[in-house]
Amino acid sequence: MKPALAQPLLLVLLALTSPARADVYGFIDERGVHNYSDIPSDPRARLLWRDLNGPKAIGIPSSAGLMKSLPAELVRHIEAAASAHSIDAVLLKAVVAVESHANPKARSPKGAMGLTQLMPATAARYGVRNAYDARQNLDGGARYLRDLLKLFNNDVKLVLAAFNAGENAVIRYGHSIPPYAETKRYVPTVLEQMAIFRRQARS
Structure with missing residues (x-):
């Protein structure tokens, strides 16, 4: 047989x-x-x-582990990248906080790199030659988020799911959050981190 x-x-x-x-x-x-x-x-x-296009195997923080603020210099770089590509700076800040805990040298077991944890194929798609360079990584991450926002009609939940698991996974599962454990934790965690940063901005 x-x-x-x-x-x-x-x-x-x-x-x-x-x-x-x-x-x-x-x-x-x-x-x-x-x-x-x-x-x-x-x-x-x-x-x-094995599905190599699944989640990036990043460590998703608990609510207690979410960041209350980011370093001022990093915030300036994030806001510049967000402005350059017309996306919400709070979204990019939250992605950075959850993806890498603001560590430009972070690397996941699946090879996701830098502040926004770009996978090698995504980094190459957006011309990021050094994903551990903060400005290059933020530029690539902001451009990817911009394109995902266009693709999913500004549905932030789907955009975040795609950022974690890939846009093809979101499409394959009928334009919904893929049933990966990591992705199902990732989306609400980033949304919670966004809420923290918005409250911080108002205070």
Whole structure:
């Protein structure tokens, strides 16, 4: 009997329809039955397919870990990038706070880089040669947010979901927040961080 990996069409279909994540594990049991799951629930299960376009594997802070303010110099750079690309500076500030905790050298296990945690493909798309350079990273992140705002008709929840998991994931799940655990935590966390910064600006 051919191994489960020899059935690529089935694997792709399973990956695209998984309710919670897009990784696919599989094994052949003692009866010769092919078993598939989105989690390695059996010790015989092996990873067969991984969605490389899923969330960026950043550490999402708890409410207690949200930032009350950002360094003044960083705020100036954020506001300049936001103004240059006609987006809300509070949105960009919140993304920076949640994505990297304002650390320009941050890197996620999946390779997301810098203040706005740009994935390598996104950095390349926006001409960011050094994603650990604060100004380049903010410029690329602001341009990406601008394009996502246009793509999703200024729906900030979908924009944030796309920033975390990729715009194709949002589209694939019917223009809704993809059911990734990280993304479902990320969107309300950034919205909460935006509210903190707005209150700070009014005080």
